[in-house]
Amino acid sequence: MSYQFLTIERNGSVERVTLNRPDVRNAFNEHVIAELTTWATRAHHDPSLRVVVMAGAGKVFSAGADAAWMAKMAAYSHDDNVRDARAGAEMFLAINTIPVIVIGRIQGAALGGGSGLAAVCDIVVADTDAIFGFTETKLGILPAMISPYVLQKIGASAARELFLTGARFNAAKAKAIGLVHDVVPANELDAAVDRYVAEALTASPTAVARAKRLIPDVLGHAPGDVIGITADAIAAQRVSQEGQEGLKAFLEKRTPAWTAKP
Numbered sequence: 001m002s003y004q005f006l007t008i009e010r011n012g013s014v015e016r017v018t019l020n021r022p023d024v025r026n027a028f029n030e031h032v033i034a035e036l037t038t039w040a041t042r043a044h045h046d047p048s049l050r051v052v053v054m055a056g057a058g059k060v061f062s063a064g065a066d067a068a069w070m071a072k073m074a075a076y077s078h079d080d081n082v083r084d085a086r087a088g089a090e091m092f093l094a095i096n097t098i099p100v101i102v103i104g105r106i107q108g109a110a111l112g113g114g115s116g117l118a119a120v121c122d123i124v125v126a127d128t129d130a131i132f133g134f135t136e137t138k139l140g141i142l143p144a145m146i147s148p149y150v151l152q153k154i155g156a157s158a159a160r161e162l163f164l165t166g167a168r169f170n171a172a173k174a175k176a177i178g179l180v181h182d183v184v185p186a187n188e189l190d191a192a193v194d195r196y197v198a199e200a201l202t203a204s205p206t207a208v209a210r211a212k213r214l215i216p217d218v219l220g221h222a223p224g225d226v227i228g229i230t231a232d233a234i235a236a237q238r239v240s241q242e243g244q245e246g247l248k249a250f251l252e253k254r255t256p257a258w259t260a261k262p
């Protein structure tokens with residue numbers, strides 16, 4: 001599969017996907033959305049994939065939705081607008097549910113949908129000078145398609161400030177509200193990402209997939225209402241091949257068979 005706006009590099013079970021429209025700061029239009037959706041759909045069905053690093057080429061990670069693309073939507077019918085917007089929403093859903101660890105590498109800026117892309121990553125590492133923002137209201141539009149994922153990360157209180165004002169904020173604040181997990185100087189960004197990749201490769205692939213599924217299944221429910229889901233999940237996993245391998249490896253003081261080096 002060849003892509004026009006994405007660069008894909010594979011190293012064993014680790015895939016790096018790089019948004020590649022640096023001239024417009026990796027803003028995404030309908031073509032980028034289609035390519036990212038195709039890539040994410042493929043990633044869902046790749047049994048040898050264990051870690052994804054999501055990155056952006058050039059100075060910034062992503063400036064979000066392409067303003068020129070959205071401006072031209074005024075010439076489209078309401079139905080065509082909804083169809084186009086749904087394609088974007090499906091892209092975020094497809095990335096959000098990839099059953100492996102997705103690491104976001106954020107340099108420079110992640111704005112609008114760029115911050116939304118950060119929100120659908122499991123682990124986000126940003127450089128100290130990176131700026132973030134749900135800037136949509138400043139452009140007269142809304143952070144709509146990204147809202148479910150951003151709300152799960154930052155909660156309603158931070159969203160009420162940041163969605164409504166569209167204010168830009170720094171990496172330290174992004175970390176404080178839960179959008180970012182680690183902030184490092186720009187020249188240490190790749191080393192930090194590599195550390196998370198190495199850590200990810202020590203976790204059981206089936207346990208990772210099931211743990212990632214468990215979070216949205218449990219979130220927002222009363223503990224008593226999810227006893228069935230949580231009991232079923234651990235009952236199935238501890239007798240699975242990897243469950244048994246991991247428990248035995250611990251007791252035998254050895255490394256589990258799934259452990260890989262980057």
Ligand code: COA
Pocket residue numbers: 023024025027059060062063064065066067068109111112113135136139
């Ligand atoms: N959509 C379309 N084009 C965009 C864009 C976007 N979201 N963001 C940047 N670009 C274009 C600029 O128009 C400019 O094009 P030009 O070279 O033809 O003038 C080019 O990318 C470079 O942008 P510039 O602002 O000069 O780059 P910078 O490195 O100084 O700043 C950003 C980078 C990301 C901080 C800045 O471009 C920015 O704030 N972009 C808007 C982000 C935003 O609000 N996104 C929300 C969209 S919903």
